[in-house]
Structures are given as structure tokens and as C-alpha cells.
Amino acid sequence: MFFGFWLAASDVDPREAERIVWDVIVVGAGMGGGTLGYSLARSGRRVLFVEKGRSTLPGVPGVIRSAMPELAEPLAGRSAETYYDALARAGRSTDEIEDISGRFARRFVPFVGSGTGGSSAIYGMVCERFFQRDFTPRQNFRDVGASTVPDAWPVTYDEMRPWYAAAEKLLGVRGQSDPLRPEAAEVGLPAAPPFSAHNQPL
DSSP: EEEEOOOOOOOOHHHHHHHHHHHHHEEOOOOHHHHHHHHHHHTOOEEEEEEEEEEOOOOOTTOOOOOOOOOOOOOGGGGGGHHHHHHTTTBBBOOOOEEOSSSSEEEOSOOOOOTTTGGGGGOSSOOOOOOGGGSSSSGGSSSTOOOOOOOOOOSOOOHHHHHHHHHHHHHHSSSSSOOOOOGGGGGOOOOOOOOTTTSOOO
């Protein structure tokens, strides 16, 4: 279990965390929890992040960054212990799940995050708004039958618009507006810089 506090350079000892009076405790340091906790901390709140897995922040010894652990340490696959250790140091989950969709059940480790950043740290640096039509999901199905798909979300695209813009600014989203999404034309994103080895995400 990883305990971290706002702008911490290292993990917080669980005993130390118990003695501090926190304004907010965020469970899950993925994109949603991380963004919320960051914004609250910037407003002056004392924020504790609690995340399953290990810290994968820069400077933590043994962390595998910017590479899949299977490629960074190919010899780790020689045993389950070293393989799972490499997954954890790369911010990947080591929990097995059981797939019962086939004729025979099988267990595997899913490609999901566990640690600082959650799955957002491993999913390819894509950050897109939902389409405006996604907010009224039933229109996308010819026959929903007895499905629990709602007629509409409890919020509208227009209500989410300023929050999308704030999140995109905070996360440094850049690039061109999607020509297939006229509702997002007002984004005004800065263009992405030319591709080079010097500006690759970490």
C-alpha cells in the first residue's frame, strides 16, 4: 500500500499518517483522484493519497519508468516472484482475475495500473472528452430492451464543458481539435510539438 501526501518526495509512513489530521483523504491516485487531490491541495487543503501498489514517482529506487517491464527486464520472467516484482515497480497490478467466458476458466493478470497514477500512467497518454451524444446513451442503441442503459446522464455536456477545459489545462492536453467533434471546437488546444526523442513523455 502506497501512502503519499501532497508534493511529497517520498512515501508517508502509515504510523505518521495516522497522527496527522487530514482535510481530505483520496483513495485511488489515478487520473480522477490525482486531479481532485491536486486541486484541493493547491487550494490549501492537507491531502493524503492512498493507493494500492507502490510509488512510481521519479527517484524511487527500482522504479521502471517509460517502458514495459517485460521489455525493461526480460529476465524477470524466469520466476513468478521476480515477474510480479517487476510489474509492481512499473506501476502494474499483480492481482490475478479469473476469466470464465470460455469453455475453461483461466486466470491472468490484467493490464491495469496499481500505484501512483493508476491505470492512467500506463494507458498511452490519450485524454479525450466524451462525445456530446454520449450523454444521452440510449440513442446509440436500436433496441435497449430491458437494459439499464439510462436515457441520459444526470449531467449534460454543457455542464461538463468548463470542467473538461479546466482538466485539459491542468493535464497539459495539447493537439488539434477533432474534426468529428464539432462540440469540442472551442477547446483551443496548443499544437503538439514536433516528434523528437527530447520531448517524449516519461
